[in-house]
Amino acid sequence: MPLFAVDYTYLPDKAEARDRTRPEHRGWLAEQADHGILLTVGPYPDGSGALLIISADGADAAAAMLARDPFARDGLIGGVRVTEWKPVIGAFAD
Template structure:
């Protein structure tokens, strides 16, 4: 398994919708956290987006899974960047 950093850029004017669907978004993320596949996630303080750290077999497989995120299915994510990441120092280096 590889680690991927996923950066969401939230759609302009989507704050109210994100507030409404945040419980389902967090429940969706929770299933990956419980399975040990979501290492960390959280919004940027400025409200522009979020960072999610996932393990996955491939970028393609992760992109398919991300399509099911309620924030994506409801159009609250205007853009995303997925990068394979290799932690060298710190708590997450155990995954490499």
């Protein structure tokens, strides 16, 4: 199944709302990890966004999955970039 690198960009003026929604967001992320969809995730240390690595049948499936994120549902993500990713060495390589 293809892997996708997802770059979330956060808007500074939405920080408080993200803080309030973060427990639900992380619960949703944990569910995706339990189902083998989310392989890893983490915020950028500067607070500007996050990187997610997901497994999906295609770009449309990846976008549909990401639309269910509580951060997306509540309009707390400034931008999303989804790029198919083909690791060749390391933990995620075939």
